[in-house]
Amino acid sequence: MAGEFEFFWRMWSFMGSRLSITPPGDYVLWRDVCSYGYFLLWPNFWDPRGGTFSRVMNLTGGPARVTISQGGGTRGGGKSGRGSGHAFGDVRPGTALACVFDRALTAGEKKEVRGQIARMLRLDEDEAHVAAFHKVDPRWKKSGRARLFRSPSFFEDVLKTVTSCNVTWPGTLSMNRRLCEVVGEGGGFPSARVLARQRASLLRARCRVGYRDARIVELAKLFVAGKKGGVDSEWFEDPATSDGAIHRALIELPGIGPYAAANIMQLLGRYSRLPLDTESVRHGRAVLGFKGSSAQVMKRVHAHFAPFGGQAFRSYWFEMWVHYEKKAGAAHTWERDTTGRVFTAANMNKK
DNA sequence: GGTAGACCTGGACGC
DNA sequence: GCGTCCAGGTCTACC
Numbered sequence: 001m002a003g004e005f006e007f008f009w010r011m012w013s014f015m016g017s018r019l020s021i022t023p024p025g026d027y028v029l030w031r032d033v034c035s036y037g038y039f040l041l042w043p044n045f046w047d048p049r050g051g052t053f054s055r056v057m058n059l060t061g062g063p064a065r066v067t068i069s070q071g072g073g074t075r076g077g078g079k080s081g082r083g084s085g086h087a088f089g090d091v092r093p094g095t096a097l098a099c100v101f102d103r104a105l106t107a108g109e110k111k112e113v114r115g116q117i118a119r120m121l122r123l124d125e126d127e128a129h130v131a132a133f134h135k136v137d138p139r140w141k142k143s144g145r146a147r148l149f150r151s152p153s154f155f156e157d158v159l160k161t162v163t164s165c166n167v168t169w170p171g172t173l174s175m176n177r178r179l180c181e182v183v184g185e186g187g188g189f190p191s192a193r194v195l196a197r198q199r200a201s202l203l204r205a206r207c208r209v210g211y212r213d214a215r216i217v218e219l220a221k222l223f224v225a226g227k228k229g230g231v232d233s234e235w236f237e238d239p240a241t242s243d244g245a246i247h248r249a250l251i252e253l254p255g256i257g258p259y260a261a262a263n264i265m266q267l268l269g270r271y272s273r274l275p276l277d278t279e280s281v282r283h284g285r286a287v288l289g290f291k292g293s294s295a296q297v298m299k300r301v302h303a304h305f306a307p308f309g310g311q312a313f314r315s316y317w318f319e320m321w322v323h324y325e326k327k328a329g330a331a332h333t334w335e336r337d338t339t340g341r342v343f344t345a346a347n348m349n350k351k
Numbered sequence: 352g353g354t355a356g357a358c359c360t361g362g363a364c365g366c
Numbered sequence: 367g368c369g370t371c372c373a374g375g376t377c378t379a380c381c
Binding site for chain 2: 166167168170171174175204208209210211212
């Protein structure tokens with residue numbers, strides 16, 4: 001009997017789990033994943049030829065790699081008329097998402113990973129939510145753009161934002177890759193618990209995070225402390241918490257200033273504030289035609305998008321994203337290690 | 352409240 | 367191959 005049990009246990013472990021997730025009726029994987037720069041940051045990987053997204057997920061029973069496709073994630077030429085050049089571009093919106101894992105998951109892990117995938121892909125933003133945005137800014141109704149890719153956890157979103165501050169985009173790519181390779185379990189993004197145990201000097205030397213080292217460890221410790229005097233993720237994710245309270249709490253965190261706080265707020269689905277940075281100034285000058293000092297252009301960009309109210313960030317972002325795509329091609333065609341390194345305005349200007 | 356300078360890394364550039 | 371300069375947002379000190 002013991003031999004039979006071992007045989008079945010081995011077989012069960014060897015076979016990877018599969019999940020089917022029904023997204024909102026207008027959901028398009030290639031459009032809604034390749035909508036924000038974080039889809040290019042490790043451990044995330046978008047395969048522009050296959051139309052699949054994969055990464056290592058941190059689960060209770062250990063790391064597990066998932067590959068997500070919609071309508072099979074087929075290869076080859078398509079007839080989408082969207083310029084995708086891929087069959088996955090023709091997938092009917094709302095088609096079920098197929099999630100394939102590299103190991104068997106327990107029932108508890110399946111529930112856990114469904115929540116993480118829903119967060120990452122913004123599956124909570126249903127058709128009515130999208131329509132509310134398009135009502136305010138109809139420019140994006142035809143393309144259906146509305147959802148912005150984010151991380152499976154609030155902690156990863158905060159860390160990714162910290163690694164995007166005061167550094168050029170290739171530096172952000174490098175820091176995220178090294179954090180996953182050096183500290184992450186099984187190549188996944190390091191959890192708060194793991195990072196809280198690290199020495200700042202190790203993060204600086206091996207992950208090349210520079211002066212952010214101590215701030216990252218401090219942030220991780222705050223997330224581990226949670227409700228006990230630290231960062232209570234549930235409170236931040238609770239729609240009942242006011243924008244003002246969240247902004248005040250974020251600014252108090254180490255390494256989080258006005259730009260990072262506004263960016264984390266959009267990652268929490270709160271789109272009223274604009275994370276204005278040097279890219280915004282370039283956009284203000286190059287696309288909107290604003291003149292003056294950086295501070296003056298920033299003020300004008302802010303005023304320009306103010307009429308969009310609670311949707312300001314998405315109007316601002318898609319305007320800038322479309323500008324990137326005009327220069328570098330559609331985002332779902334970007335290779336992480338080539339176009340994905342140079343798509344920002346700062347790099348395109350150098351060209 | 353506004354401003355200046357330090358903080359680090361990686362890439363570009365000149366020699 | 368080496369040295370120098372620059373971009374990038376946050377934090378602190380100072381006015």
